[in-house]
Structures are given as C-alpha cells and as structure tokens.
Amino acid sequence: MSKGLSGKVALITGGAKGIGRGIALRLAQEGMHIALVDLHEDKLKATQAEIEACNVKASIFVADISQLDQVTAAIEDAYSKLGSFDVMINNAGIAQVQALNDVTPDEFRQIxxxxxxxxxxxxxAAAKKFQTLKQKGKIINACSxxxxxxxxxxxVYSATKFAVRALTQAAAxxxxxxxxxxNSYCPGVVGTDMWVEIDQRFSKLTGAKIGETxxxxxxxxxxxxxxxPDDVAALVAFLASEDADYITGQSIITDGGMVYR
Ligand SMILES: NC(=O)c1ccc[n+]([C@@H]2O[C@H](COP(=O)([O-])OP(=O)(O)OC[C@H]3O[C@@H](n4cnc5c(N)ncnc54)[C@H](O)[C@@H]3O)[C@@H](O)[C@H]2O)c1
Structure with missing residues (x-):
C-alpha cells in the first residue's frame, strides 16, 4: 500500500477510460475516494461502478477541461459529494498526428x-481550492x-507536452x-484508444499498414x-503518496526505456 492515501479524495480528468481509468482503479485499491471527470456520462458511469466495487466512494461529473468554469465546477462537485479534495490529476488529453506543413489554426487551437x-x-482551480481550504495538496499532470x-x-502534441513540463516547474x-x-508523469507507448487513433492517423498520412506504427x-x-495503464498508475500512486512528499516540479518518465533523461 502507498503511504497516506487511504480515505483521501483524488479527482481524475479523463478518468472514464484509458490511463485515467487505470489511475482511478489503482488509487481506489489504495483506499482513495475518486471523482471522475470526463466528456461522456455513459463511460463515466461504467468506470464509477468499477471504482465502487473497490469499496470506496466515486462521483462523476461531465466537463470539458478546456473550460476553466467547468473545471472549477468539477472540483466543487467532488468536494461536496466526497467531503474532501486532496489530489488533482490533470490526465485528460488528446493526440494529433499531422505533418508540420499541414497543421491548421483550428487543429492548433483545439489541441x-x-x-x-x-x-x-x-x-x-485545484491550487485555489487547496488555498481556500488552507490545506496541503498534490497536483499531478499528464505529460509524455x-x-x-x-x-x-x-x-504540436509534443509542444503541448513541453508546455505541461514548463507549467509543472513554474507551478511547483x-x-x-x-x-x-x-509533478507530472511521462508515459511512453501505452496501449489505449489514443494509440489506436495515432496508428490509424499515421496509416492515413504515410501509407503505413494498420498496426505498423x-x-x-x-x-x-x-x-x-x-x-x-497499470504501469503509469504505479508512478502516479507513488507521486500522490507521502513517500513523494519531498518531490516537486518533476516530470518523471515511465516508458520502459525509450527516452533517457
Ligand atoms: N497513450 C499513450 O501512449 C500516452 C503516452 C503519453 C502520454 N499520454 C497522455 O496520457 C493522457 C491519457 O491518455 P490515454 O492514452 O488514456 O487517452 P484516451 O484517449 O484513451 O483517454 C483520454 C480521456 O480523456 C478524455 N478527454 C479528452 N478531451 C477531454 C476534454 N476536453 N475534457 C474532458 N475529458 C476529455 C476522453 O474522453 C478520454 O476518456 C493524455 O493526456 C495523453 O496525452 C498518453
């Protein structure tokens, strides 16, 4: 068991599926109550049921994380339903495969x-809530x-993730x-729907066979x-735990050995 997690509350954006779901399940197994935030209610409900099967509380909230008011509302919802707010996991994100010559202003803005x-x-929004509550807190971001x-x-995907690393340092x-x-976690190649999309998109743009990329x-x-997702969740559980209380501003790679820093 990771130190100091049991009974605390973690909010996970993009928690309905993929890495976010994996993190949610791991933290629930550590005894944390979980607030799931995502775009689609049906998928949120399915993951909520899996979390509740771990004998902890789980709330769901539909929000688009690109909108500040919706993120703030998601935190307030979690606090009111679960009675606390201790760890914010900014996990939601999208991929974009595009040749630099062809990136459009709309694609740039969306990602x-x-x-x-x-x-x-x-x-x-998480820092303001922690400050209002006059308590310590942890913020953990999805980098790459x-x-x-x-x-x-x-x-552009890479550039957004460099931006996450910069924000992580400055916020720390x-x-x-x-x-x-x-802190941030930096996965490598995780077998989620995101990689199915990346692979399909590479196939369209480069002629590679499906699965080849x-x-x-x-x-x-x-x-x-x-x-x-379990590999990623293990790092996130560590960062959320008291064992990582002397770590801040870091973007830690978990990739099985691909990029060495
Ligand atoms: N899959 C990988 O190999 C990989 C590698 C490195 C980093 N990451 C990062 O990990 C995070 C999770 O990736 P994943 O592989 O689980 O992706 P995924 O596509 O499987 O899941 C992402 C989740 O985020 C949600 N989401 C997307 N946009 C949202 C929005 N505007 N508001 C709320 N929710 C939104 C989606 O609905 C989905 O449930 C992302 O930030 C991604 O960039 C993934």
Whole structure:
C-alpha cells in the first residue's frame, strides 16, 4: 500500500477510460475516494461502478477541461459529494498526428486548448481550492516522453507536452509556500484508444499498414513490451503518496526505456 492515501479524495480528468481509468482503479485499491471527470456520462458511469466495487466512494461529473468554469465546477462537485479534495490529476488529453506543413489554426487551437489549457486551468482551480481550504495538496499532470523530446508528425502534441513540463516547474515554485506539490508523469507507448487513433492517423498520412506504427514504436522499447495503464498508475500512486512528499516540479518518465533523461 502507498503511504497516506487511504480515505483521501483524488479527482481524475479523463478518468472514464484509458490511463485515467487505470489511475482511478489503482488509487481506489489504495483506499482513495475518486471523482471522475470526463466528456461522456455513459463511460463515466461504467468506470464509477468499477471504482465502487473497490469499496470506496466515486462521483462523476461531465466537463470539458478546456473550460476553466467547468473545471472549477468539477472540483466543487467532488468536494461536496466526497467531503474532501486532496489530489488533482490533470490526465485528460488528446493526440494529433499531422505533418508540420499541414497543421491548421483550428487543429492548433483545439489541441492547445485541451492539452495545455486543460492542465493550466486544472492547476489553477485545484491550487485555489487547496488555498481556500488552507490545506496541503498534490497536483499531478499528464505529460509524455513527447514532453522531453519532439516527435515527427506529433509536433504540436509534443509542444503541448513541453508546455505541461514548463507549467509543472513554474507551478511547483509558485505554490511550494502553500504546501502544494506539482509533478507530472511521462508515459511512453501505452496501449489505449489514443494509440489506436495515432496508428490509424499515421496509416492515413504515410501509407503505413494498420498496426505498423505501433509496432515500430514498440520495437524501440528496451524492456521489450508496450506500457499498460497499470504501469503509469504505479508512478502516479507513488507521486500522490507521502513517500513523494519531498518531490516537486518533476516530470518523471515511465516508458520502459525509450527516452533517457
Ligand atoms: N497513450 C499513450 O501512449 C500516452 C503516452 C503519453 C502520454 N499520454 C497522455 O496520457 C493522457 C491519457 O491518455 P490515454 O492514452 O488514456 O487517452 P484516451 O484517449 O484513451 O483517454 C483520454 C480521456 O480523456 C478524455 N478527454 C479528452 N478531451 C477531454 C476534454 N476536453 N475534457 C474532458 N475529458 C476529455 C476522453 O474522453 C478520454 O476518456 C493524455 O493526456 C495523453 O496525452 C498518453
């Protein structure tokens, strides 16, 4: 069991599926109550039932994390339903595969609003709530190996993740005096719907066969297998726990050996 998690409340954006769901289940197994935030009520309800089966409380809230007022409302909903607010996990994000020459202003705005804006508003709204409650808190953001190294055809996605790493450092410095720790997790190639989309998009743009891009990336992993949401969740549980109380401002890679920093 990770130290100091039982009975606390974590809010997870993008918690309905993929990595967010994996994090939610792991933290529920650690005894945390979970507030799930996502775009789709049906998927939220399915994950809520899985969390409640771990004998902890789970709330759901439909919100678009690119909108500050919706993120603030999600935190208030979690606090009122679950009675506390201790860990904010800014996990929701989208991928975008596009040649640099073809990136459009609309594509740029969409991914920036969600991946960069969503984390910015999540950090801001969570920090304000912790400060109002006059309590310590943890903020944990989804970054990526693409936040440490820019990848071809994933240029704007990579840029949003570099932005998350910058925000993580700046927020850690600004909020340290309030007892708020801010860190990020940087996965490699995780077998979620996001990678199904990335693979399909590469296929359309480059003519690669379906599955070929995923396989190519997987072959570059030193530990010889792709990542699971559980692998990511193990790092997040550590960062959320008291064992990580002296860590702030870091964007930690969990990728089985792909990008070395
Ligand atoms: N899958 C990977 O290989 C990988 C690698 C590195 C980093 N990441 C990051 O991890 C995070 C989760 O990725 P995933 O693989 O689970 O993706 P996913 O597509 O499987 O799930 C993402 C979830 O976020 C939600 N979401 C998207 N936009 C939203 C919005 N505006 N408001 C609220 N919810 C929204 C979706 O509905 C979905 O449930 C993302 O930030 C992603 O960039 C993923």
């Amino acid at each position: 920036t609003d969600i991946n960069f804006g969503g984390v910015l508003w999540g950090i801001q 190996i693409a936040g440490h190294e820019g990848f071809a055809m994933l240029s 410095k600004e909020y340290a005096h309030s007892g708020i720790m801010v 995923f396989k190519k990336y997987a072959e570059g992993i030193a530990l010889g297998r792709t990542e699971t």
